[in-house]
Amino acid sequence: MATTLQQLLDGLTARATAPQPAATIEDVTGAVAHLGRALTGLAHDGLTPTDSIRQRTAADLAAACTTAGRLWPHTGGPLTDLAGTAADLTGRDHALMGRSHRWAVTVEVAEVADHCARLGRRLLPQAAAPELATVGELAVAVERIAQTDPPTASGAVILDRLVPAAGDPRAAAQLTILDASAALGAAIDRAQDNGEFTLRDFRAVVAAAEITSRSAGTITAAATGNDAGPLLVTGLAWQLAGRASTVFDDGRPTRPTDPHGVVPWARTLVAHVRAQVPVDTDTAALRDRDHLAAAAGRMQQVTTQLPVLADQLTAAVDRWSRTGQLYANARDLPPMDNMPEHRVAAVIAGRHVQARGDDLDRLRQVVGRAAELSTGLADALHCATPAGPSAHRHQAHLYAQETRAPGAAERLLHHAQAVHRDITTIRSPHQVAREVPSSR
Known part of the structure; x- marks a missing residue:
């Protein structure tokens, strides 16, 4: 375990x-x-x-x-x-x-x-x-x-940070949703340590986080009887992070998927999340299920890991901004003060350029926004989950501090409004032409 x-x-x-x-x-x-x-x-x-x-x-x-x-x-x-x-x-x-x-x-x-x-x-x-x-x-x-x-x-x-059990968790007699979450985090660490963390990996993690947060919002609404709408904004924030990443390309050719890599573990986590909250399940149907409390407890455990995943993704974005491993059409990058002549020429010609530093600020911001909204969602699910032993007592306490601190409600509302604005105004030749990996 x-x-x-x-x-x-x-x-x-x-x-x-x-x-x-x-x-x-x-x-x-x-x-x-x-x-x-x-x-x-x-x-x-x-x-x-x-x-x-x-x-x-x-x-x-x-x-x-x-x-x-x-x-x-x-x-x-x-x-x-x-x-x-x-x-x-x-x-x-x-x-x-x-x-x-x-x-x-x-x-x-x-x-x-x-x-x-x-x-x-x-x-x-x-x-x-x-x-x-x-x-x-x-x-x-x-x-x-x-x-x-x-x-x-x-x-x-x-x-x-979850530490997976020794050996391959898939070989265990019963792989839990927490084991899958731990294995995904460990796979991200391995890929980053080896310099092999790709945009495909990034999008797979974002897709898994989106599905997890949507399921967590649905089950929180079922447990509390509240409207699910506001709770699903976190899923939109993660969706926006995936869309923001499609502006970039890391130039890596498609190659066989490592069975112990990030993408397979993201898919495994999604499969376990969907087993708890099937895609077509509404809140009314969830309330009628006998194991709602148990499912909410399991979803609470994995939802507390969303800010941890966001921390790992932010570290990847920071590394890309330093190394210049990503490329993008110059027209799709944020405007610059005192733009150099070569960048001006690239914008006019619509050429791809190396993305560095401030070019990745938007991607970093949307991941951070998703992390903060995930913090609020984790606290809401923690409050909705019946009292019992928690695998993440410390993290739950921190979420309560964060979401109940002065100004926290206004900050989360601001993030939610920003997500709604971005989703409705984002322009999308990239988003339409490219899809997040099949882990979604």
């Missing part, structure tokens, strides 16, 4: 704070050592552009955890195993993290280190192991800094 870094840290916290924890001091210090390993990597990669109290405190906490972790031989145990896996995931994703991501992870790891240090001191005589007391003091210092300079919602997305 797919999991997240936040789930691992939550599991570690639950064990460390249990009223009667079944843990040994060796297990506790083993966990603290792994947390120190994670913090060391985060501090080394950098939490701020320059030296700062945040940077120094995190580095000091990493050193304190490393020291405390050497007090007893590591014999393993549930705390050590959970912390070790969390540290491995943190190290594996370090290339994907910016400073805001690293700060979000540091704050969560510091909180867990504090709980582990408290447990260790409960297992020892009062004056023993002052190193654990130091860990607790520095962890509290990090938490205090976070109160005045909290992690951003976009930075905390890294905590809820």
Whole structure:
């Protein structure tokens, strides 16, 4: 089953704070050592552009955890195993993290280190192991800094990135919708790491996100009894992102599809989404289905991943804007201040040119707009889903913060109006002539 870094840290916290924890001091210090390993990597990669109290405190906490972790031989145990896996995931994703991501992870790891240090001191005589007391003091210092300079919602997305189960999820006896979502995210990462993420991949992910958000809107309306119309705007936003991408061409020839690549996993996710909410199902029919609550719960889990997918797509657009891998008709690109003579000539002649920098601003903006509307949709579905264990407690909390913050309703309404305006005014020789891949 797919999991997240936040789930691992939550599991570690639950064990460390249990009223009667079944843990040994060796297990506790083993966990603290792994947390120190994670913090060391985060501090080394950098939490701020320059030296700062945040940077120094995190580095000091990493050193304190490393020291405390050497007090007893590591014999393993549930705390050590959970912390070790969390540290491995943190190290594996370090290339994907910016400073805001690293700060979000540091704050969560510091909180867990504090709980582990408290447990260790409960297992020892009062004056023993002052190193654990130091860990607790520095962890509290990090938490205090976070109160005045909290992690951003976009930075905390890294905590809820799904990690697929080992091996090929398709080989599992029962592939879940969450497994498919995790495998899609992992396929995007692989393609980007190898420099093989194509426009076809981009459009397949956008199409899967569009279908997912439309289904989520339909099932939210069925669960709440509200009109589905406003909830379907998110799907239109993703559709607009797909249309905006058709202006560009990456010049890559069509080649056989990698069975473990982005496009097959996008299709697999869409198949699972449609199994939950068939295309021709209306809200009245959904309300009559016995398994509406279960379907809403599964859709809530995968809908929380839409902003994560948007984050990955934005990273791809940023890379294309730097590398100039995309081409477009000069007439279809945004106007420029002080347009160079060669671009003027290209516009007059209708030639294709290399797209760089600001040329991709519109594509970046429509993906960002879809991400914010997806955040609102995820919160609406979270509120409509009956209370129960959530695979994404942390992400749901962030969505609630984002959508209920001052001005959030106006911002989401502005995005919805912008989507409607763009959909009705977009000119479309490209959109008519080209189609989003068959994953739609």
